[in-house]
Amino acid sequence: MSATATLAIAARVLTQLRRDPRTVALLLAVPGLLITLMRYVFDSQLPAFERIAAPMVGIFPFFTLFLVTSITMLRERTSGTLERLMTLPLGKGDLLAGYGLAFTVVATGQVLVTSAVTFWALDVPVEGSVALVVVVALANALYGMALGLFVSAFASTEFQAVQFMPAIVLPQLLLCGLFVATDRMASLLEAVSDVVPLTYGFDALAGVARSAEGAGDVAPELAVVLGAALVALALGALTLRRRTP
Secondary structure (H helix, E strand, O other), X not given: OOHHHHHHHHHHHHHHHHOOHHHHHHHHOHHHHHHXXXXXXOOOOHXXXXXXXXXXXXHHHHHHHHHHHHHHHHHHHHOOHHHHHHOOOOOHHHHHXXXXXXXXXXXXXXXXXXXXXXXXXXXXXXXXOHHHHXXXXXXXXXXXXXXXXXXHHHOOOHHHHHHHHHHHHHHHHHHOOOOOOHHHOOHHHHHHHOOOHHHHHHHHHHHHHHOOOOHHHHHHHHHHHHHHHHHHHHHHHHOOOOOOO
């Protein structure tokens, strides 16, 4: 891997995103606005809102990074840009690392803005460290980015890429424990939730929100989420083929 090539790919991706103000708004502004909306939807049930507010800070990056990465990579594939990049003297590792670095920067900005809205503007209490919430949220973002990179290989249009959301993203949101605790689900669904990586991301976020857990306490959950991201990246790398010598 080459640091120069990785940084060049990352700069290119960030430049593309900067030229798309709607995507920037989706990534930076919309999560905070939705959490604010939820705060007033749950105006008479603040304990219920406070239970899910911190986890939502970490789940939004998973959702949005999956969407943006899958569409961005699909555009690269269908426009021929990805094939041209693969003819350059750079490896799959440089390409994946460049995209990962670019979207990590994007995810960091999103998490910081959303955290400021949630924990400062809305004054949502959190027993643990807000910094740890940010770290777990970034792990979720990397997982969403890796999944988006992988599934982009199976879509031929942006509409098809979006169709993967109800197939891959929505089930994880429903099973992770955000809406109903996993131990209250049907036994089969509870078993399925145990193998859903986002469940571990949610558990880590919920644990930090309700108790003063440190990095060591959430390390197993973080390891599962990051491991799932690495597996998805490895599978995504298999879809990157150098077609031109």
